[in-house]
Amino acid sequence: MTHDGSLSRRSMLRGAAGAALGLGAVVALGGTAAASTTADAASATTALGRLRVPKDAISIQLYTLRSLLEEDTEGTLRELAAIGYRKVELAGTYGRTAAEFRALLDRYGLRATSSHSGIDGDFAATLEDARTLGQQYLSVPYADFETAQEWRDFARRLDAAGEQARRVGIQFGYHNHAHEFQAVQGRQRPMDIITRQARSWNVHLELDLFWVIDAEVDPISYVWKNFGRVKQFHVKDRAEDGTWADLGTGTVDFGRIFRKTWLTGVREYVVEHDDPADPLETARVGYRYLTDLRF
Template identity: 30%
Template sequence: MISRRNFIVTTGLAATAVLASPSFALSMNKKEIGLQLYTLRDELPKDVKGTLEKVAKAGYTTVETYGFSIKDQFWGLTPQELKKILDDNGLKAVSGHYNLGSFLYDGNTTELVASIEAAKILKSEFLTIPWVDEPFRRNIEDYKKIASRVNEAAKMCKKAGLKLAYHNHDFEFKKHDGVTGYEILLKETDKDLVYFELDLYWVIHSGNDPLKLFKENPGRFKMWHVKDKDKKNNDLNTEVGSGIIDFKPFFVAAKQSGMVHFFVEQENNFASNSFESIKMSYDFISKSLV
């Protein structure tokens, strides 16, 4: 057992080390670098094992899954089989994107229940809603209905030991009678049950400021997507650190955001191939941001 005296000495030494070496302070709060596997959507279905081996080799330790369905599971693998491959490569699926079938629109829980079970098997922390289909997000009432469904799903997730998060694109920032869909989602969802995965690229692409969102909604943005905007074509992605987004202010404000996990994502415009791109993004983030 650690005595009170030893605790004071140990913490005192740690404080001295922090003062002497700012890099030591940074390492004490260092975040794991994650990858949203949608980045490798062309490679994964062909070779899950080989692709995840390359993800780990690039330096990533956490991932966010995508594409689960009751019929095909994860690219033909059961959650148990995928968990084994992740474990073999030292990877943790701390979050996953699950479409939830038609639950958001008609309340059918079939896909939601299956998604919760899959996320539990993977030992994920978050089950994340990635998208709302266009016909169901056309006005304020649509967004209020979505918020209500999200609250329902969050309660089911909590009972299963999971947290629920919502991932944005740019359409949520379109105004409806002076109010954005995102404002409705933030206001109408239970802040103790529903969290948000802020896609920094899409927030900026919509003309909004992530720092303003952090300040107005402290602690709600538990996860981020980190992807850069190409210098020549802002509608395209590029490797993190190669584009026009300055990510440093966001990482400085990570505590205010509430961020506990972040994931590199790149949807297009890869360097020479997607594996080289994820390595370039990892190297920049590990050296310059965390």
């Protein structure tokens, strides 16, 4: 540990490499790969063969299916389970209490490991609901301010909320859009303010890959710059014209992004489309794409 309590880069690399090897069951083993026991973690991971996203790391943001969930919550969850999903990220519970929604998820073998929630109002109640639902993560989905000072104040609020969440076993994060990568008042980018003002052990990043690319930021470099802090990816494809697209039908090279960030500690890959024409088909395409992808 360094004097400020953060891990040294060497220790972080060792930890991430070990975590990647812990996912070894999800790689396609080569004929001689398993014989090597002396290579370091990064080269051993490469030697094992082409990687794939673990099925139990795949989730879907239910905002993608909001129109269907509003009409038939239970039926939509049943369809997601039939597709193969075992994890979901919540954006509300559609008129049900946390306990009622948890029972519905349990009925279909689904887990709400994450949710999008704000920090205004009774945040203690939000955390209690998250615990009832069995969540591991909770992220603020959106913020926008005009001045750097407002962003600094917000980042300090994020840090305080993150500390409160950590004390009850919830990992608290922030989900980006594109505007956080544009400098405010000609000076700092809001994302830089957040990562500097909010401590990494209190606030992780749920990185929305669509919006990072839309902001003309290299997601791979950004993940490494914030090594170990990006716990979740929002996996959202981008069409040639800059609009949203179903996974695998757009321009984003997810295989390259996943391969280059494999050792950095990403734990969940959350399918999302902001405005799908056919939400269930989008969910099917997304799940199939992530389970079939080799990188």
